[in-house]
Amino acid sequence: MSQALFEKIGGEPAVNAAVDIFYRKVLADDRVNGFFDDVDMDRQAAKQKAFLTMAFGGPNHYTGADMRRGHAHLVARGLNDRHFDIIVEHLAATLRELNVAEASIDQVAAICESTRKDVLGR
Amino acid sequence: MPEILLDGKGYALADGETVLDALTRGGAAVPSSCRSGVCQTCLMRAVEGSIPAESQKGLKGTLQARGYFLACQCMPGGTLRVERPGAEAGRLSATVRAITPLNRDIVSVALECSDMGDYRAGQFINVFKDGTVSRSYSLASAPGIDPHLTLHVRKVAEGRVSGWIHETLRVGDTVAISQPLGECFYLPSDPEQPxxxxxxxxxxxxxxxxxxxxxxxxxxxxxxxxxxxxxxxxxxxxxxxxxxxxxxxxxxxxxxxxxxxxxxxxxxxxxxxxxxxxxxxxxxxxxxxxxxxxxxxxxxxxxxxxxxxxxxxxxxxxxxxxx
CATH class of the missing domain: 3.40.50.80 (Nucleotide-binding domain of ferredoxin-NADP reductase (FNR) module)
Structure with a gap:
C-alpha cells in the first residue's frame, strides 16, 4: 500500500521537487529553523530527502530505534509536539503546491504521525 | 592496534586517527591541503586491507576501483598497506608561461600542460610546491578561448605556496599539478536560463x-x-x-x-x-x-x-x- 502511495505521488522526481520547497519553508520559519541550522546545506537536503521518501511511503530502512537516535539531540534541545506539527503542516503545504491529491496528503500525514513517539523520544 | 604500512615501514594508528594523521605523526611525507575530503591532494592507494567507503567519496569510479582513497577521510578498521599515487592518478607536469600582476595582491599564472586533457572552466587544480605542500587554485581560463591554464593567486600572509608562487616562481619553471577537479562549472543545458x-x-x-x-x-x-x-x-x-x-x-x-x-x-x-x-x-x-x-x-x-x-x-x- 505504501509503495502505491509513493508511486501515486510521483516517486523520486516528486521527492526531489518537494525537498526544494519543503526545506525552504522550514528554513524560513523561525519557530523551527533552529533545529535545521547545520551549515552544510547539502547534507541537510540529503536528510530531508530521506525523510520525505519515507513519509511518501517510498523505499527506506528506518526503524523506530533509528528515529529515536537520530532526533535525541534535538529532543534535548527542546523539540516537542508543536514543532512536530509545524513540520507536518509544512509538508502538507508543500504537497498542495505540487497539486498532490488531499487523500494522498492525508496518508503522508498518517505516516508522519506513526513516527511521532519515536521522534520525540517517548 | 591497526597499522598503516608505507614504504616498508609501519605506522601505528591511534584511536580516532585518520591514515593521514598516523602517517604525518610518524614523520612520513604525505601531501595534504584541505583535510576535508575536497581537494584530493592526499590521494593514496590501498594495496592490502579494506578501506571505508567514505574515504573514496568524490573519486572517479576508475580510481575507486583501483583502491584509491583520501588519506584525510580514512579511518580503517584494520591494518592497511598503502602506496603513493602513481602517474595514472593524475600528477602532471606544467611549464610556467607567464606571471602577470592583476592587482597589488593577486598575480595571474599561465601554465602550459600538454598532458592535461579536457577541462571545464571553473574547475580547480592542485599546485605542488614540493613533495608534501600543495594548494588548490581555481582555473580562470576557459578551454577553446585561452591558450594556457590560468590561475589567480592571491598572496596570503605567511602562505607557503602563494608566497613561493609570488616570490620564487619564474617563467620557464616546471611545476607539478593535478588533473582538473571539481563540479563548479557551466553546462549548456538551458541557454535561456538566467x-x-x-x-x-x-x-x-x-x-x-x-x-x-x-x-x-x-x-x-x-x-x-x-x-x-x-x-x-x-x-x-x-x-x-x-x-x-x-x-x-x-x-x-x-x-x-x-x-x-x-x-x-x-x-x-x-x-x-x-x-x-x-x-x-x-x-x-x-x-x-x-x-x-x-x-x-x-x-x-x-x-x-x-x-x-x-x-x-x-x-x-x-x-x-x-x-
Missing part, C-alpha cells in the same frame, strides 16, 4: 572562466556578475569585464566595494546584499558562488530562501587550508 555569478577577491577566477565559457556556448539568458572586495584596489580585470558587458547585451557587471565610498560605476555593499536587492526573486536562476567560505555558506542559504533551487547552485570548493 545566471547569477557572485565572487569575492580571487574568487573571481572561476567566474571569469565560467562567464566566457557560457558565452562561447551561446548562452542567451541574462548573466549578472557581482565581484566584491573591501576596497577598490582589490578589484581586478575590471576593463576586461566592462568590455565583455559592452560586447554582450545579456551581461551585467557589478564591481562592488564594501569598506569605502564608491567612485565611478562602483557599487557600495556586499555582493549578496546587492544581488538580492536587484533581483529579489531567484526561482529559476542558476547560481555560481566563489570566494571566502563564510560568504559562500551564507549566500547559499540566502539565495536558496530567495527561491534558487539547491540543484542550480554551484559553489567552488575553496576551503581555508588546515595544513
Amino acid at each position: 545566471l547569477l555569478l557572485l565572487g569575492t577577491g580571487s574568487g573571481l577566477a572561476p567566474l571569469y572562466g565560467i562567464i566566457r565559457d557560457a558565452l562561447r556556448h551561446g548562452h542567451r539568458g541574462p548573466i549578472h556578475l557581482y565581484h566584491g572586495s573591501r576596497h577598490k584596489d582589490g578589484l581586478y580585470l575590471t576593463d576586461e569585464l566592462h568590455a565583455l558587458a559592452r560586447e554582450h547585451a545579456s551581461v551585467q557587471y557589478h564591481p562592488c566595494v564594501s569598506r569605502e565610498e564608491p567612485s565611478g560605476d562602483l557599487r557600495r555593499g556586499r555582493v549578496v546584499d546587492l544581488a538580492l536587492g536587484d533581483l529579489t526573486a531567484l526561482a529559476g536562476w542558476r547560481v555560481f558562488l566563489c570566494g571566502h567560505p563564510d560568504m559562500v555558506q551564507s549566500a547559499r542559504k540566502r539565495l536558496y530562501l530567495a527561491g534558487a533551487s539547491l540543484k542550480d547552485m554551484y559553489a567552488d570548493a575553496f576551503i581555508r587550508s588546515a595544513a
Whole structure:
C-alpha cells in the first residue's frame, strides 16, 4: 500500500521537487529553523530527502530505534509536539503546491504521525 | 592496534586517527591541503586491507576501483598497506608561461600542460610546491578561448605556496599539478536560463572562466556578475569585464566595494546584499558562488530562501587550508 502511495505521488522526481520547497519553508520559519541550522546545506537536503521518501511511503530502512537516535539531540534541545506539527503542516503545504491529491496528503500525514513517539523520544 | 604500512615501514594508528594523521605523526611525507575530503591532494592507494567507503567519496569510479582513497577521510578498521599515487592518478607536469600582476595582491599564472586533457572552466587544480605542500587554485581560463591554464593567486600572509608562487616562481619553471577537479562549472543545458555569478577577491577566477565559457556556448539568458572586495584596489580585470558587458547585451557587471565610498560605476555593499536587492526573486536562476567560505555558506542559504533551487547552485570548493 505504501509503495502505491509513493508511486501515486510521483516517486523520486516528486521527492526531489518537494525537498526544494519543503526545506525552504522550514528554513524560513523561525519557530523551527533552529533545529535545521547545520551549515552544510547539502547534507541537510540529503536528510530531508530521506525523510520525505519515507513519509511518501517510498523505499527506506528506518526503524523506530533509528528515529529515536537520530532526533535525541534535538529532543534535548527542546523539540516537542508543536514543532512536530509545524513540520507536518509544512509538508502538507508543500504537497498542495505540487497539486498532490488531499487523500494522498492525508496518508503522508498518517505516516508522519506513526513516527511521532519515536521522534520525540517517548 | 591497526597499522598503516608505507614504504616498508609501519605506522601505528591511534584511536580516532585518520591514515593521514598516523602517517604525518610518524614523520612520513604525505601531501595534504584541505583535510576535508575536497581537494584530493592526499590521494593514496590501498594495496592490502579494506578501506571505508567514505574515504573514496568524490573519486572517479576508475580510481575507486583501483583502491584509491583520501588519506584525510580514512579511518580503517584494520591494518592497511598503502602506496603513493602513481602517474595514472593524475600528477602532471606544467611549464610556467607567464606571471602577470592583476592587482597589488593577486598575480595571474599561465601554465602550459600538454598532458592535461579536457577541462571545464571553473574547475580547480592542485599546485605542488614540493613533495608534501600543495594548494588548490581555481582555473580562470576557459578551454577553446585561452591558450594556457590560468590561475589567480592571491598572496596570503605567511602562505607557503602563494608566497613561493609570488616570490620564487619564474617563467620557464616546471611545476607539478593535478588533473582538473571539481563540479563548479557551466553546462549548456538551458541557454535561456538566467545566471547569477557572485565572487569575492580571487574568487573571481572561476567566474571569469565560467562567464566566457557560457558565452562561447551561446548562452542567451541574462548573466549578472557581482565581484566584491573591501576596497577598490582589490578589484581586478575590471576593463576586461566592462568590455565583455559592452560586447554582450545579456551581461551585467557589478564591481562592488564594501569598506569605502564608491567612485565611478562602483557599487557600495556586499555582493549578496546587492544581488538580492536587484533581483529579489531567484526561482529559476542558476547560481555560481566563489570566494571566502563564510560568504559562500551564507549566500547559499540566502539565495536558496530567495527561491534558487539547491540543484542550480554551484559553489567552488575553496576551503581555508588546515595544513
